[in-house]
Amino acid sequence: MFLTLFRKVLGPNQAHVSKSVFGKAMAKIAHLPSLPDTSTRAMALANDPGATLADFSNLIKRDGAIATATLKLANSPMYRVGKPVEELHQAVLRLGLRTCSDLVASIGMRGLFRNAKRETVERCELLWRHSFFTASLATQINVALKLGFCGEEFTAGLLHDLGRFMIALVVPTGADAGDPLDFNEDEQRMAQEEQVLGTNHCALGFRYCQLNSLPPSVALCNLMHHEPGEAVKQGREGYQLVSLIAAADHIANYVHRTHRIKDYDATLNEGLALLACGDRVRWDKLINDMPQLAKAALRTTREVLKTGAI
Ligand SMILES: [Fe+2]
Ligand SMILES: [Fe+2]
Incomplete structure (x- = not known):
């Protein structure tokens, strides 16, 4: 039934051709870039009950883009309370471990397709x-x-x-x-x-x-x-x-x-x-x-x- 439906959508031969082309393309997944190491480590830290905010700051300070994004989010109207923060550790303190981890995962995910x-x-x-x-x-x-x-x-x-x-x-x-x-x-x-x-x-x-x-x-x-x-x-x-x-x-x-x-x-x-x-x-x-x-x-x-x- 579905094949009939797709032949209607794609035309009589295209469903077959596409399936073959797409089938080969699936093998490419193994060669796609992985999420950045910082993202996967941040996820692991967020799930580690022994992890501290200092551990998190130390992890992300090595990545300029993530450090900048963390400061930006901490100083955004969503999180800004009082004076702007200038130090990464203060920004992490303001956002909390979980929000920081979400931020890092989000940035990592966007990085997958940024250069496409x-x-x-x-x-x-x-x-x-x-x-x-x-x-x-x-x-x-x-x-x-x-x-x-x-x-x-x-x-x-x-x-x-x-x-x-x-x-x-x-x-x-x-x-x-x-x-x-x-x-x-x-x-x-x-x-x-x-x-x-x-x-x-x-x-x-x-x-x-x-x-x-x-x-x-x-x-x-x-x-x-x-x-x-x-x-x-x-x-x-x-x-x-x-x-x-x-x-x-x-x-x-x-x-x-x-x-x-x-x-x-x-x-x-x-x-x-x-x-x-x-x-x-x-x-x-x-x-x-x-x-x-x-x-x-x-x-x-x-x-x-x-x-x-x-
Ligand atoms: Fe889905
Ligand atoms: Fe979905």
């Missing part, structure tokens, strides 16, 4: 905004439901669609055929990717995470963010984080598509239902709070982008 061709950069910028908004939403839902994540939800949200970046980078001329960027990440779209690319962005993202030794929780969210029920069924370690990212991603996609949160049908959100665990009171509160949570996440995304730190 213009069309690819534009595509990745759009995906990056989706990723940042998903991460901010995950943080909002985490707080609202008291899930107890301490920032790993932001990192996982930010990196959940790495496979879509991979598609943009390894098959820049035809990425649109597999992923038209209309923010419909439903079953049909996954089938479209599989037909056109011979794989899907979840599997690609997972592979990239493994190749680059990214945290297992990030890898699992890449692999299963479109099937959180399966993660629960398999009893995967980290399934709750997968449900959270799936929930945030579903809402983010709706907002990207419609530019509103009004009329959002939360009953279609599998991740959200898994997080509510059948608790009616919890569910009703979540649905009631959803417009505020989405607006707060959108505000954060816009404000951080406005600082120019990332």
Whole structure:
């Protein structure tokens, strides 16, 4: 059925040709640049209970771009309290370990596509905004439901669609055929990717995470963010984080598509239902709070982008 659909979209022969071309291109993933060492080390530090702010300052002071961005964010209207800070350590103190780690991960992620061709950069910028908004939403839902994540939800949200970046980078001329960027990440779209690319962005993202030794929780969210029920069924370690990212991603996609949160049908959100665990009171509160949570996440995304730190 899907092959028929794609032949309609691509023409009778193009689906076959594209699949072969794209299949070869997938091998290029192993040669893509990895996230900078500073980014992966910052993520590890943020997850290390023994890490201190001084450890973090020492790590990032060696990277001029990250150090500058940290100072910029600390002095932005979002975080500025009183006098501007001029020392990196003060900036780290002001932002906190988790925000610094998020900042470093975000900068690292942008670095993946900064030097690509213009069309690819534009595509990745759009995906990056989706990723940042998903991460901010995950943080909002985490707080609202008291899930107890301490920032790993932001990192996982930010990196959940790495496979879509991979598609943009390894098959820049035809990425649109597999992923038209209309923010419909439903079953049909996954089938479209599989037909056109011979794989899907979840599997690609997972592979990239493994190749680059990214945290297992990030890898699992890449692999299963479109099937959180399966993660629960398999009893995967980290399934709750997968449900959270799936929930945030579903809402983010709706907002990207419609530019509103009004009329959002939360009953279609599998991740959200898994997080509510059948608790009616919890569910009703979540649905009631959803417009505020989405607006707060959108505000954060816009404000951080406005600082120019990332
Ligand atoms: Fe996705
Ligand atoms: Fe997504």
